[in-house]
Amino acid sequence: MPTVAPIRDLCRHLGQEVAIRGWLYGKRSGGKIVFLLVRDGTGLCQCVVEAAQTDLFATAVALGQESSLELTGLARPDVRAPGGVELAASSLRILQNATDYPISRKAHGTDFLMEHRHLWLRSPRQAAILRVRHTLIRAARDFFDANGFTLVDTPILSPGAAEGAGTLFPVDFFGAPVYLAQTGQLYLEAAAMALGRVYCFGPTFRAEKSKTRRHLAEFWMIEPEIAFAELPELMDWAEGLVCAMVRAALTERREEFTLLGRNIAALEKIAPPFPRLTYAQAVDLLRDPQLHRQLEQELEADRVRLKECIAELAGLEEQHTRARQGWQQDKLAQQVADLREQIRDLEAQVAQRPVHIEHARNFVWGEDLGGDDETLLSRQFERPVLITEYPRKIKAFYMKPAPGNPDVVLNLDMLAPEGYGEIIGGSQREDDLDALQKRMADEGMHPAPYEWYLDLRRYGTVPHGGFGLGLERTVAWICGLKHIRETIAFPRLMGRIYP
RNA sequence: UCCGGCGUAGCUCAAUGGUAGAGCGGGUGACUGUUAAUCACUAGGUUACAGGUUCGAGCCCUGUCGCCGGAGCCA
Known part of the structure; x- marks a missing residue:
């Protein structure tokens, strides 16, 4: 044998x-x-x-x-x-001996592939993405392990909302209305007071009706929480974690990146230090006329590229109609479809860009950074960028205001480069009992369900904080994927639950 | 929830309001080194659904359903 x-x-x-x-x-x-x-x-x-x-x-x-x-x-x-x-x-x-396997080695549309996701996983590209995902998860766990973190699993059923309840999935819990958790953070804070450095890694659920290439209804989040850490230290941890993940993927998953057509040079630039901006600096940058000039130039470049693409498309279509051999025709048809999609994207960008520029020009302190603003900002850098100290009014109750400037909080967001958007959100937490109670009252929150959370401020409170890293968005960025649905084996998207 | 796009063969897509087509895949046959092999032949359709306009609708109009991605929201 x-x-x-x-x-x-x-x-x-x-x-x-x-x-x-x-x-x-x-x-x-x-x-x-x-x-x-x-x-x-x-x-x-x-x-x-x-x-x-x-x-x-x-x-x-x-x-x-x-x-x-x-x-x-x-x-x-x-x-x-x-x-x-x-x-x-x-x-x-x-x-x-299998017959009539539905997925051929040819072009398929996304709807068909999503309908056959259980089989689509067998294709080399999808398998490669899952391997990269595996490596990124392992790298994150190794990173925490090497730095003295303890894994603490937080509950998936939660009694109420840490943030708006409209974004949570309701569940019947023996007749009581509870929700699927959208973060383990509050529980992690308790664990951090017991163990010092902790993290959780699990599924999290958002009922937001978002149908975009960046959103899942169910996604996995890696959340560290660290006792005695203040904002600058949190930024170091976020930077260290992301660098460790990228480095592991670069050493272990070269083949996969090649198969995926990922620009490896762009990934090799991911090293500390990441650029760090305060929200106020980000606003200044958005309103900087120099940025607008640069964006206008990019817009011109995009217009030129759009024209080139349209000319190329005409050529390809011509070739397509003349193609004799079947497989050539099929290949050309695929190229035509790709190019058309590229043109659609470009047209959308060209149409949107002036709106973005206008929006950036008129950006007012106090607004939240929208997806477009984030894209503009992250495009300015080749590394992920950390943005801190957002206006208090647009952020959650548990975030600690900055000493000397109570209008902003000690939070951090990390934006991935190449337009992939926010991959990390976190903050230093409010550790003062009175301040926290006052803030909760201002927000109209009932203190009763949060008594345990307030206890953490009654018994040996210390400065602490943490953040959540969205695994799928990170996978999408590192693999260079257009859509988040390919980053998880069985994506749960609004309006899709099969398979 | 709002805005926009799409729905034609198993799959990917064509088709000025005038006889529904191609490639792939399936089937049959040929071929001794292929690289998504190639070549010949062949089967395959309630054009999402329901109305309407028209001598005539895949195409125009109304409604319904489904899908896509963008806004808001967020990781």
Whole structure:
């Protein structure tokens, strides 16, 4: 019985008889030869069967895409094989001959792929994203582990809202109305008073009716909470965490980035120190005429690019109608579709940009930074940018006002570069009992459900704070994805719960 | 919730208001080293649904449903 080898390790078995177990990814055949492309989750292997192997050949030719099988043969180097190693098959055990697999190795629309998400995961691109995600999670856990953090799991069912209740999913809890948690933060604060440095990592739920490429109804958040930490230290932790995650992905997931077409050079620039701005500085930047001039130039550049794209599209469409061979036609059709999407995006940008510029020009202190403002700001830097000290009025009750300027709070947001938006939000917490009670009263909050939270300020209160990192947005940014739905195996989006 | 776009074969898309088409995938056959193989033949349709305008509607109008991404909100 030959040993079963993962395809990734086949190069260590050259000249040996080995078995591989997997699924038929693709098949090509000549008259007297058939190539089976087998995937097993570790890699892709070309297996060769020749017509002289009568029975084996007949079986191999009849296999459908995604058939499950165990193939035994001689591992040998061959420059013509993808990966440089192929298997000269000697025996084949079919677990199931699958027929009519719905996802072909051709272009598909997003709706169709989302409807078949359970199968879409098998495609190389989706599997690569899941591997990057895995590495990022592991890197984050290693980072906390190496820095003396304790993992504390916080409850998913929560009695009320830390922020607006309109954004929470209601659940019936033995007849009582409770909600799916949108953060573990308040509980983490309690844990931090017990353990010093803690973090939680789990699913979190937002009932916001957001249908955009940046939003999920259910997403995973990594939240550290640190006793005795004040705002500058929190920024260091946020910066350190993100750098550790990027670094791990760069060392372990080169192949995946190549497959995804990710610009690795942009990722290699992610190193400390990240630019740090206060909200007030960000507002000044938004209102800076120099920024507006730069944006106008970018707008011009986009207009030029748009024209180029439209010209290119005309050429491609011409080629498409003239294409003789089927696969060329298909490929060109795909290119045309991609280009059209690019043109749509560009047109939207060109149309929106003057509005953004006007909005930025007229930005008034006290407004929240909108998605467009964030995009403008993050585009100014090649690294993630930290923005701190937002107006108190637009932020949550638990955030501590800045000493000497009670109009702003000691919060931090991190914006990812390349227009990916906010990946981290956090703050130093209000640790003074009286101040917290007053703020809660101002917000019209009932203190009773929060007595336990107030206790943390009654018994040995210390300065502390933390933040939440949105895993999926981070994965999207690091993988260079257009849409957050590809960053999680089974995305929960507004209006979609299947599969 | 609001704004915009889309809905044609299993998939990706064509089709001035005038006979619903192509490529891929499926099926059959040919081909001994393919790289999304290629070539020939072939089956495949209530044009999302319901009304309306018209001699005639996939196309125009109204409504419904579904999907997409943007705003608000947020990670």
